[in-house]
Amino acid sequence: MVDVSLPAKWLLRIVAVGYVFFLVAWPVGLVVQHTFDAGLDNLTEALSDEQVAGALQLTVMVAVWAVVINLVFGVGISLLLVRFEFPGKRVLSALIDLPLSVSPVVVGLALLLVYNGRDGWIGPTAESRGFQIIFDSPGMIMATCFVALPLVIREVVPVLHEIGDDQEQAARSLGANARQTFLRITLPGIKWAVVYGVVLSLARSLGEFGAVKIVSGNITGQTQTATLVVESKYQSFEQQTAYATSFLLILVSIACLVVVAFLRPKRTH
Known part of the structure; x- marks a missing residue:
């Protein structure tokens, strides 16, 4: 030292x-x-604004879907990386960190090229069957999933390495199937890593701007999330509403961290 x-x-x-x-x-x-320059007036005015209220509802919906999807695939990919050996394992691990090094705007543009309904690879086929991806909530969810992808995985993987697989092997030797082993052995061991990953993923999803702006089209009242409303209100000289909306996003993120801090079990020495 x-x-x-x-x-x-x-x-x-x-x-x-x-x-x-x-x-x-x-x-x-x-x-x-x-x-709070004018007391609670800015907050009440922002919440009564239909544009802001709709954007907040859309933001919550997109964030929740993104967190659920990243939770399921994040835990699955973590188990795959730690518990199994396969060709291309290091490449997969490196690709998981790609969202941390690539600009969200680039992510949005890449999704636009693949899924737009005019000349994308998949978009025209999907739209011909009545399913719109770009400039709608599916594209926004995909973009949010992309930027928040590593957060659950990078919390769970170290914990899986730390706890090892001795108890899992013992459970299987006693006749437990894969589902029972995961629910009774693996999940209790990684639950706090999962919680932290979910909280980080939620905070990241709520605050996403660049990728969502590209794939949503920023259509007022339809595909405009809270972060896009902040930009729109600020540029239209409605700064107080922009500040109030930003404060609500900050408040949700801080609340998540506080809840986790209180729920986390205290270590005994």
């Missing part, structure tokens, strides 16, 4: 706190301050 003098420790603390303050706390605090 590196021996650090007391002045150096205080300097490191000041630098760390200052970094977080100027990058996170101050900007978020200004949003909160502007939201």
